Amino acid sequence: MKLSEVESLISNEGRELLCRLLQDYVDEHGLCDVGDFVTGSDGIIRSHKRVSERQIKTLFGILKIKRIGYSKRGVSSLFPKDGLLNLPKTSYSFGLQKLIVQEAIRGSFEEGIVRHERTVGLKIPKRQAEKIVLNASCDFYDFYEQHKRYKTQNESASSLLILTLDGKGIAMLQYALKEATARRAENNQHKFKQRLSPGSRQNCKRIAAAVASGNEVERFIRTPEEIIEELFEDKNISTRKKRPKPFEKRVWASLENSFKAVVSEMFFELKKKDPKQQYEWVALVDGDRKQIIYLLQEAKKHFVTITIVCDFIGLY
Numbered sequence: 001m002k003l004s005e006v007e008s009l010i011s012n013e014g015r016e017l018l019c020r021l022l023q024d025y026v027d028e029h030g031l032c033d034v035g036d037f038v039t040g041s042d043g044i045i046r047s048h049k050r051v052s053e054r055q056i057k058t059l060f061g062i063l064k065i066k067r068i069g070y071s072k073r074g075v076s077s078l079f080p081k082d083g084l085l086n087l088p089k090t091s092y093s094f095g096l097q098k099l100i101v102q103e104a105i106r107g108s109f110e111e112g113i114v115r116h117e118r119t120v121g122l123k124i125p126k127r128q129a130e131k132i133v134l135n136a137s138c139d140f141y142d143f144y145e146q147h148k149r150y151k152t153q154n155e156s157a158s159s160l161l162i163l164t165l166d167g168k169g170i171a172m173l174q175y176a177l178k179e180a181t182a183r184r185a186e187n188n189q190h191k192f193k194q195r196l197s198p199g200s201r202q203n204c205k206r207i208a209a210a211v212a213s214g215n216e217v218e219r220f221i222r223t224p225e226e227i228i229e230e231l232f233e234d235k236n237i238s239t240r241k242k243r244p245k246p247f248e249k250r251v252w253a254s255l256e257n258s259f260k261a262v263v264s265e266m267f268f269e270l271k272k273k274d275p276k277q278q279y280e281w282v283a284l285v286d287g288d289r290k291q292i293i294y295l296l297q298e299a300k301k302h303f304v305t306i307t308i309v310c311d312f313i314g315l316y
Helices: 003-028 080-084 094-106 110-118 126-136 140-146 179-186 224-229 259-273 289-301
Strands: 048-057 063-074 076-077 160-173 205-217 247-254 282-285 306-312
Touching: 003 063, 003 160, 063 080, 063 259, 094 110, 094 126, 110 126, 160 259, 160 289, 259 289, 282 289, 289 306
Parallel strands: 160 282, 282 306
Antiparallel strands: 048 063, 063 076, 160 205, 205 247
């Protein structure tokens, strides 16, 4: 056999082997018969037992999962094996859902589905992929509530607390554009039947998303000459100072909330991180006057001294 033929054989047969290994792991847990009855978190005792089977699509193929279900008339059934293995409510494993979300972030749903099918050998309907991505985002606020880590009085604060704020242009359907933009879009010669180059996307977007972030970072002190040198990537790279990496980063983005609401939420969270203002607060913006006004308003509201830096450097 040629090397390419062997590669194809191993790719297909190897995926089936991994699927069988995963199936064996699931089967090892048996039916999870835990007794004559179970009591749910709702306090209801379920005593009717029945063996049922479900299928789950995974990174390696489709699994068949047999397990005992406990039920009672008028209430939902409980499956101890589902809880033991932390199985998803949908027919797609969490590993598969994660891959779908990662692919969707990179581009369109159609492109993501094609790449996903090429990777794992399973075709996911576009509607299901969209639903998975939407469900993944709904836990955003709960996730950050559970993973808060604010410094105690005994911990030393790093030098700077960096805030950034920007708007994101998003391609919109024509009816969702502003009136003047929609009129220009009607006369646009591009009909969006294929991907356009960056300069050909006028009159199809609007600033529909507010994006903000906050992170800690140590000071990075440089001379004017060192700053100029960094504008030239291929010059004295080995002798440059090592830039400190940001940490404890939090990112906000919203299509529904206004810029003002996003800035307010950012200040509310970061003020809890630094209630005594041990950091020096620095905000980086691109010069948008409204963004600067919102920052100053929130800084005044929270009694925070903030330094605003406008990013306007361009290379010619």
